[in-house]
Amino acid sequence: MTSYDQPSSSNEEIFAENNNASTSLHSRCVATLKSPNSYTSSLVLAGKFLFTGSSDKEIRMWKRHQNPTDDDDDVVVAGKGAVKSLVVSADKIFSAHQDNKIRVWKINNNQNSGTQNLAHLATLPILSDRAIKYLRPKNHVQIRRHKTSTWVHHVDAVSALALSRDESLLYSVSWDRTLKIWSTADFKCIQSIENAHDDAINALAASRDGQVYTGSADKKIKVWGKPHGDDEKKHSLVATLEKHNSGINALAVDMNGSVLYSGSCDGSVLVWEKDCGGRAVAALRGHEKAVLCLGVVADLVCSGSADKTIRIWRQRCYSCVAVLAGHDGPVKCLTAASDCHNEGDQTSSYLLYSGGLDGDTKVWEIFVLPRK
Structure with a gap:
């Protein structure tokens, strides 16, 4: 039986700020989908729905809100x-x-x-x-x-x-x-x-x-x-x-198609830019184990790792602005989408979905705030 639980511990709420960047970032886990008999091996968003693929041959559909009931999902x-x-x-x-x-x-x-x-x-x-x-x-x-x-x-x-x-x-x-x-x-x-x-x-x-x-x-x-x-x-x-020294597990391309990100077994994410002749221009390091998945939303790059964490990186400056800890197993897959944008205070909001080998699929809210 799969359930949708609210986070119960404060260690799933993270505040991260990069003093060298022009913005600060707040993030928190707002919900957890629990699958005790399998783990989420793939994710995709389609309109108001989240589709998850499991390690046990299931494709499940969920409404994208914080408190769905057991009747909200459809399984094949x-x-x-x-x-x-x-x-x-x-x-x-x-x-x-x-x-x-x-x-x-x-x-x-x-x-x-x-x-x-x-x-x-x-x-x-x-x-x-x-x-x-x-x-x-x-x-x-x-x-x-x-x-x-x-x-x-x-x-x-x-x-x-x-x-x-x-x-x-x-x-x-x-x-x-x-x-x-x-x-x-x-x-x-x-x-x-x-x-x-x-x-x-x-x-x-x-x-x-x-x-x-x-x-x-x-x-x-x-x-x-x-x-x-x-x-x-x-x-x-x-x-x-x-350029990688170990096997490659994940790839992602930015919205313009000008930058490629690649994650490998050694825990690094390499950045390849077309404007630089397709060369690797940066290596994003911080994960302690293999990078298993990548996602790009707006100017943020998200990486999930076997070290049980998700790191959020700023494009162009290539700095880590947040580390999300909450999974009890390797983070196998993730996807992200814009939530809303407030033109008045220039605050951007995103939803990040991550699936781990712990059987949990977590929903994270990410807020990017302008620094004063």
Whole structure:
């Protein structure tokens, strides 16, 4: 049974201020979703709802307010193992699963009750795609010494998903070392880049300019793209970014698509700027263990770590302005969104959602205040 509890201890309320910055930041945990039998492995926001994917194959929908009742949520169960990633496109949700599949869900709105529920639309690769590719030997690729599969299949856990800016393309990466591109219109796989990395691919991010970033246990970030205005061309390798000393677990791109953030097993977050030729211009250090997830909202960068903390960093000055402590296990996933903005006093407010291996999903309020 999943419950939604208010924080009971003061150690979940944090005030952090950076004396070198032009603003101060207040933050506090306002609520906790508890899942005693599993942990939240993925998160995504869609309008007034929060969708969570669990380590036990559940996708759960919650209303985004502080005191929902047990009747506020809707649950679907699919596949085997963890729901590794969730993305939203209009009235659809795409979910990546540990059973090597991608599933598509329709968000149905009930106008009378004001509620929503999820209905299964498809499982990728779809049957027609599999059948057509299976009949032609040239569509088969060798995945192990004595085993082949068609190139539309992921053959290991699908670790991350991302959407193109116009949401016409879905990108997926897997521990099978492939990057696949899908059409969101008909759910067909239109390209598969085999051996995109030398080891499992753990992270994925898509930029507004059409470039796609993949991060791997091989310590490399690869940049993929195709010529502008040429929809017929396939994605190909644009660049390889090498600076990390350990495997990469998380990637995030800022709203302008000009800055890439990458988190790795050594606890560091590297900052890559396009204006500087795609070089790493800063290393954000402070986490004591691996960085497992990243998120960007406005000019803040949030990093969740195996050290059980979330750090909030200022963009451009790249300083840590808050450390959120409250999880009793590694922070596996997070997402953030603007809450409101008061033009009168220039106070910005954000909501941050974090999922930990302790079985808790926490809701944090973050207030950025101008210094006097």
